Amino acid sequence: VSGGRKPPGAAPPAKPEARDRLRRVLFLVPYAVRHPGIPVKELARRCGVDEVELLDDLDFLLNVGCPPFAPDDFLDLYVEGDRVYVALHQSFTRPPRFTESEAASLAAAARALGGEGVERAVKALRDSVPRDRRQSFDELSERIYAGSPPARGSVLGRLQRAIAEGRAVRLTYYTASRQAESERTVRPYTLVGRLGHWYLWGHDPGRGRALPFRVDRIKECALTDERFEAPPEAELAPSRLFSEPSGEAVRLRLGPGALAWARERPGVRIVQEGPRGGVAEVAGVDAGWATRLALSFAGDAEVMAPPAARRHFAEAVRRALGRY
């Protein structure tokens, strides 16, 4: 099916949406080539658009071709019974190489997570950028720093391998609530970041459910022979945002100085403010976390509620004072 050309007109400047569309279709076409008969809905999901937008992209592609623009010179993607097929792909069978910003962004993310293979992975990304752009990649890579790895390379390397191979791990883990190290076997599903920390999200058979484990509290990690099947990405996606607040939010009273600092803390919501300070709420954290936050303002903040959290705070102040 080859559509007619649109009438000629002045070329508008490339809008971000136009650029986004170009980048999208450079993935869409090869993806559809690789997955013949992929449902419209599924392809739309993979492209990050809704079905209407996807069909719009397909319409746009009907006009793409190469000179001399004979019928067989056009791209030809068609929908039949809610499925997408590619009749003519015009050599768009794989996406283009990584742009330097795509590769640099992913490299920065990888370096923040760390692991034994991180420099190997970054080099592979660099090699996947067009030759002319590799220097820009090097430059850009030095302009983003997304954090320091949360644990030793060997611990992270083994965790990553266990996740890749679907193998359970035995962890030596420091449990903050019990203030002790313990050994436990976990089925590692994925690694997630929250409020500046990395967590292993995995199934703990001892507790019969999936739980987050702070990666910087994992002292040792050993692979076992126990295999498992991780839940699909769609199920894991919500776990990446496991910050879904549960329980009563902790309230803090903040002095004017603390207020300015607290405002930018991720997860902190200012609910009241005036010239003499304000009140902040933090959802989904325990009394220990709130106490540490309040004390980090050096006397300019107090935990107010719920009562158990206030007691925890008062007790922490009393104990700390006892040390001096």
Added chain:
Amino acid sequence: MQKAQRLLDLAALLLRAAEPVSWREIQEQFPEDYGGSEEASIRKFERDKAELLELGIPVRYASGDEDLPAGYLIDKDDFYLPDLKLPPEDLALLYLAGSAALAGGAFPYARDLAHAMSKLSFAARAGGASEVAGLAAQRLGRGDAEEEPSRAAVVRGLEQLSQAVAAKKRVHVVYAGAERREVTERDVDPYGLYQKGGAWFLVGHCHLRKALRTFHLGRVRALTVNPAAPRTPDFQPRKDFRLADHATREPWEYALRGALACRIRLEPPVAPETVASFGPRARVREEERGGVTVELEATNPPALVRHVLSLERAEILAPRELRAEARAVLARLARRLS
């Protein structure tokens, strides 16, 4: 012809061509687009080439020899995304790191990262990667609707600053300082972006203070990127600039006064992250019974007091004046609480 369409047509032509395509031929094939005055149409073609390269499609000019005519071509090896030949754990590393960064919402080049994840699904046969990318693209496309306004502002700021850092364009910042709590306006040459404790910071040459400065993105009230000459850099970062030096600097290492030698004791049991929280330059000594002593130099001592207070079972041993300060803070709090 629409530009997006022309760019793809051009790519299709050069991908399919068995040998380099001459400028004459390109002009003949795209008469509406490159048919004007010679100079204008060459400039237009060069812009198109630049845009294709920004999409990851390198168009090259071959000067020709006995066997091949002179002209433009897309080297297939330099176009198609290759397979990343990496062991599974390294691919998992990329996949996990990219997914987590996208899920967090605020990340430099977030849209590019989503595209990178789509491509990873090809280069690493990681089916989940395109799904993660799709979810992220949808969220980024929806814009601010579901985000908290302050969070959305950070996401938007990061996107603008990412572009400014890459293109070396000057930015104008309206900034609310935390200490002095005054709002200032200034021009900044953005050198780099770093993340610490879940927040993003800009480092750059500040034209108001005439020095390198760090800006918390959460305190940026408004931001504009110099719109003039988008492809021409406004500055070159200083040669001695290293982003990691700024990014790994702890608050008590901000150079506000001469170095003060400090000693901190951590009572057992000591969580590994507590030790790590003192940064890479702290000297750590483990005691026999599980306690830990940390020694470091502080050039911004009040920040060290704040940090130690926020830790459970930690105590400043030296110097005496910091110890007294910590005690005074705690005593004041205790009085208020009783």
